[in-house]
Amino acid sequence: MKRSRLDALVLEQEGIRTLTRADIEALQLRKLNGLLRWEKERGGFYKNLPERLGSLTELASLPFTTDEDLARHAPGLLLTSQSQVSRVLSDATSGTTGAAKRVFYTQGDCENTVRFFAAGLGELIFPGSVTMICMPFSGPLGLGELIAEAIARLGARPLKLGCGLSYGEYGEVLAREKPDTFVGMPVQLLSLLRFCGKGSLERALVSGDACPEAVLARCEALLGSRLFPHYGSREMGLGGAVTCPAHRGMHLRENHVIAEIVDEEGRVLPWGETGELVITTVGMEALPLIRYRTGDITRILPEPCPCGSELLRLDSLHRRGPAADMAALDAALFALDALIDYRAERGPEGLRIRALCCGALSEAQVAEAAAGVFPGEAVFVTLSEARPGDRALSPGKRRIEEGRQE
Numbered sequence: 001m002k003r004s005r006l007d008a009l010v011l012e013q014e015g016i017r018t019l020t021r022a023d024i025e026a027l028q029l030r031k032l033n034g035l036l037r038w039e040k041e042r043g044g045f046y047k048n049l050p051e052r053l054g055s056l057t058e059l060a061s062l063p064f065t066t067d068e069d070l071a072r073h074a075p076g077l078l079l080t081s082q083s084q085v086s087r088v089l090s091d092a093t094s095g096t097t098g099a100a101k102r103v104f105y106t107q108g109d110c111e112n113t114v115r116f117f118a119a120g121l122g123e124l125i126f127p128g129s130v131t132m133i134c135m136p137f138s139g140p141l142g143l144g145e146l147i148a149e150a151i152a153r154l155g156a157r158p159l160k161l162g163c164g165l166s167y168g169e170y171g172e173v174l175a176r177e178k179p180d181t182f183v184g185m186p187v188q189l190l191s192l193l194r195f196c197g198k199g200s201l202e203r204a205l206v207s208g209d210a211c212p213e214a215v216l217a218r219c220e221a222l223l224g225s226r227l228f229p230h231y232g233s234r235e236m237g238l239g240g241a242v243t244c245p246a247h248r249g250m251h252l253r254e255n256h257v258i259a260e261i262v263d264e265e266g267r268v269l270p271w272g273e274t275g276e277l278v279i280t281t282v283g284m285e286a287l288p289l290i291r292y293r294t295g296d297i298t299r300i301l302p303e304p305c306p307c308g309s310e311l312l313r314l315d316s317l318h319r320r321g322p323a324a325d326m327a328a329l330d331a332a333l334f335a336l337d338a339l340i341d342y343r344a345e346r347g348p349e350g351l352r353i354r355a356l357c358c359g360a361l362s363e364a365q366v367a368e369a370a371a372g373v374f375p376g377e378a379v380f381v382t383l384s385e386a387r388p389g390d391r392a393l394s395p396g397k398r399r400i401e402e403g404r405q406e
Contacts, residue, residue: 004244004309009119010255013112021310028258029056031282035290038079045069045076046290059258059280060268065292070101070235078104080286086110087141089234103234104286110141112283113237116253117150120242124203124228125181127155132173132201134184134192135208136396137162143238147183156181163188163395167195167340168388174199186211186219186227188392190334191341193222195358195386205230205242209397210318214331231317235292236281241314246306249313256283259312260291261300271302277317295319325373326399332369336361340386343393344370345401350378354393356386 007019014027033053039046049062070077078085087105105113125131131151137144137160148158159177161170163184170192173179182189182204189204204223206216207230220227228243231250236257241250252259258280261269269275277294281287298317305313318327326344333339338359345352351374355366363381370379 001307002245004251004305004307004311005119005122006116006242006244006251006253006311007309009115010253010311013115014255019310024254024310025056027255028282029053031255032056032059032258032280032290035282035288042079044079045073049290056258059260059291062291064266064278065289067101067293067295070103070289074102074104077287077289079284079288080104080106085286105141105237106285108285109237110146112256113239114146114150114153116237116239116242116256117147118153120228120230120239121147121150121183121205122154123243123245124205125151125154125156129156129181130159130177130179131156131181131183132159132161132170132177132179134161134163134165134170134182134188146238151183164391166389166391167192167386171196171199171388174201181205183207185209185397186215186229187330187334187341187394187398190215190219190222191392193219194337195340198223204228207232210323210327210330211316212327212331212334213316215334218334218337229316231296231314233294233296235287235289235294236279237284240279244305244307244309248305249301249315251305251309251311251313253283254311257281259300259314261298262293269299271300271312274299274315277314322400328373329370329400330398332373333366336365336369339366340390341393342366343401345403347403350380351400353379353381355381355383356390356393357383358386 011019036049037051040051084106085104086107089103090100133144133147135144148160151158159179174196178200180200180202182201185208186206203225205228211229216227226247231241232239241252243250260278261275262278263269263275277296277298279292281289296317299315301313301315318324333342338357338361340356340358342353342355363383366381367379
């Protein structure tokens with residue numbers, strides 16, 4: 001089996017000849033100690049940490065970085081001057097009080113992300129192919145723009161569609177442009193396949209939101225091929241881990257990200273055990289983070305990858321709390337083959353679901369499936385036949401809204 005394209009990228013970026021576990025860990029320790037030394041010299045946010053570590057195992061002795069730190073201490077965390085910052089992403093929903101969480105990127109950070117995207121997308125996109133990008137486009141160096149640049153570098157043609165088109169408009173694109181590849185969120189892909197059919201689509205990379213196994217399996221059945229899940233976050237430069245042709249987990253961008261898995265008490269867990277992903281981003285120029293708690297739940301797969309790469313692989317990811325409730329509801333409701341999309345809101349009277357369908361489906365069936373996830377909670381369903389002018393009811397990351405649905 002062909003080795004992960006990410007291996008070749010890491011070898012090129014780091015100027016090394018081999019990529020064994022020893023090579024990877026030596027590289028990570030060198031970069032981490034360089035970061036610690038620079039933080040001590042400049043008196044930055046991490047100035048009170050040791051100047052160097054003797055091994056990566058000593059990383060577990062350092063304190064965690066949190067969302068609150070990102071919101072409150074952005075100037076101290078910024079490693080470069082403001083003039084070198086090319087892009088700032090602000091999380092306006094990080095809290096109801098205080099400053100929003102901000103993440104900074106240099107031009108070099110964005111270039112590294114484009115190259116990582118190209119390595120991952122290169123597993124399924126080839127010169128001459130046409131790819132529909134159904135991700136947010138927010139201006140220069142935004143997520144959609146970086147994906148489009150990576151696709152263009154592969155000799156393929158990106159279709160910059162975004163997340164806001166109607167099902168009818170997506171169908172027109174399928175008929176007119178004949179794209180063979182989809183890049184977007186998993187539920188968005190499932191809705192498109194159920195309403196429009198697969199058309200010319202042959203492959204897909206899904207990212208940007210949780211992908212329950214039930215949703216993934218239904219997408220693959222309709223598409224007729226395996227999906228390529230990708231994991232990324234703002235804190236790791238939008239790109240973090242991507243699937244290789246073996247489809248056995250997502251290879252981590254280990255020359256830029258050191259991963260740990262911790263339990264609820266913050267203790268590091270061995271490979272194979274499930275816990276919270278903690279990242280140390282030694283490859284970020286503007287905002288490197290040490291032991292940042294992502295809130296994402298996963299495990300590091302312990303067995304070797306069939307592709308031969310020794311880069312660590314993450315299993316599928318999810319979050320605790322409300323996000324876990326959303327994933328469970330997705331798994332239950334999208335098991336109904338006629339369901340196109342839905343939006344859920346929780347209020348004092350119970351759970352209200354507004355749903356779109358295409359085919360034989362009743363409000364009672366939707367309510368019964370939802371009640372199976374939340375037994376004892378009242379469920380109210382409004383069901384409509386999906387039409388070409390309809391758009392996604394939850395165009396961004398899916399969550400159960402709090403309040404009353406209009």
